[in-house]
Amino acid sequence: MKKVVPFRQGKLNVDKITLAHGAGGKAMQDLIDDVFVAGFDNANLNTLEDQARFDLSSLAANGDRLAMTTDSYVVDPLFFPGGDIGKLAVSGTVNDLAVGGAKPLYLSCGMIIEEGFSIESLRNIVTSMKHTADQAGVTIVTGDTKVVHKNAADKLFINTTGIGVIPSGVEVAATQACSGDVIICNGYIGDHGAAIVDARGELAIENTIESDCQPLASLIEAILGCGSDIHCMRDATRGGIATVLNEFAQASRVGMRIFDSALPVRAEVRGMCEILGLDPLYLANEGKLLAIVAPQNAEQVLQTMKSHPSGLDATIIGEVINKPVGRVLLKTGFGGERIVDTLIGEQLPRIC
């Protein structure tokens, strides 16, 4: 395919987004060429066609099924310790593909920008997306930009859709958990949720919590390739690990038992949760997955995770049990058990 040199690259000379940048004219062309095409820089995008085009045979070389997913990202603040909305928008969609066993390949990027948004911030976000995409081995091949009136959106919303290919023989599904299986988590839980609460600056707490936001594609590739059968796998985002475990328990018609003493929670995150009356089981993560594996494979999966940078703190947090069907139990430090249900809505800090 012939590479088209973007005609208007280098012409963008204002510092704020205006409605003109979404109006389809020269200003919009400046923005696309100078920020998006220059930033994402890849052969498919550089053709400047209205759609990305893929060679079917190279897709088929990777596996026998396509996987597709979409997610929209609306985080406040846009930049937080450990990441930004761009890193999040790539990681989140990549992870949704990867936990299904797919090798993530292509992403789209739709941006809804509030009038007045800083072009420098936008460039930083695009750079972060490109960096994260490279890290995850995906290309951002098509996109869309809309600019809305002041107050019609909160600064910037991003939607990414992802396409990946599932290698033949890989079967990961939430329905496959069996009694006796082991639950493995690739590291500390609740970091993202706690970092966001902290970054909003509403609490006069000095803290150093960083979001765990990261693409998990290469970690997942490693554990899928280690010769062990992964029964279920999901990334624990909104709703935390409690929500994912409930989903597994209901889909597989089994119970789950996790151990309070085995849960990996950083002291800073625990401290914040104690003060606010939040539960780390329900805090969001953006770089954590739960894998359910047969007991004989647990050690191998665990060691594979631990030898990967995204799984250094991987640990076994629980086991799959027969009963109660569809329920998650937590064994407390004192030997009792309680139910860990899904939340009704958002976790709200307790009054006292």
Add this chain to the structure above:
Amino acid sequence: MKFVDEFRDPVHAKNLTKQIKLLAAQLSASDKQPLQLMEFCGGHTHTIFRHSIGQLLPRNIETVHGPGCPVCVLPMGRVDDCVALATHPEVIFTTFGDAMRVPGSKKSLLQARADGADVRMVYSPLDALSLARKNPEREVVFFAIGFETTMPSTALTVQQAKQEGINNFSLFCNHITTVPTIKAILDSPDMRIDGFLAPGHVSMVVGEQPFEFISQVYKKPLVITGFEPLDILQSIYMLLQQIVDKRCEVENQYYRVVPSQGNTVALKAIQDVFELRSFFEWRGLGSIDHSGVKMREDYAAFDAEKKFDLPLLKIADPKSCQCGEVLKGAIRPWECKQFGQACRPETPMGALMVSTEGACAAYYNFGDVDRLLERRDVDTPTAEVSA
């Protein structure tokens, strides 16, 4: 983590449980007619469930979860008043997080916000005051809620507002008092409580003395209790020891935080800003004499009830709601006909299902696994509702 883990040590817990079992064996209470110990405070209820302490206790001892969750006991009429206040276009309505979900007769504050009201979550009344400083053209109303624990911070905030001459800040005062409410429970004919775990943080403010009538007049033992699992176990042990010794005293397990005379500075601030109401309405318990406070005349300029025209309507609890009986230990949460049926955390009918600190919501969310399984067997859909 220091100051937390040392009060959650499983080895100490095991020892305490053993001691509790030895004492429990000396009681006349049976598994069928267990001894009932009430923890008044929602914070205690939360700890008991979170750490599954109920399962560690011998079967002839039962904890009864009292009305000490200020979010739960807020009557619907007051929530309606909040919504009415929040709906004023000039008002920024500020509230603690968990009060936002409490249902009014028509909507909660969360729903009011969805309908366009400017409702903002704050972590302290001082946050609300700084919003007032930043938004001089708006009226910032703080939803003051809680027992004596949160009263001092509200009082000090209003004192500061007065000192600074801030005139766009007011309180919607829903502070409630502990002692008159315990007295109301003790006076009710179906009351079956044998001893009390008294609220640690309320006591930190009011001290030990206000509880003495419970041991002296009502002859019930009482232990002021901290909020970590070992605090609760130790206090249960202390209560049982009193019962075995046939003593009725006010004892202070939480002496690392609670001075016997309370916090005189905090009490002075409360005294300066607030005075007792002749009565206050509680969800689940009805009207209780002297169980709430209002702002004194000196602070009328900061009183949202005086600044705004409020509906102030009394909305009765649903007839089939049995919160009152649960609160007094007459029935257990899962024995209420509405539990898990019409009344669930996502659509609470009664006070105790509203916040996770409410007894019914705690049972529903955290579950006593055996009991929930028993219920499941007879009624599968109940256990699956949250799916």
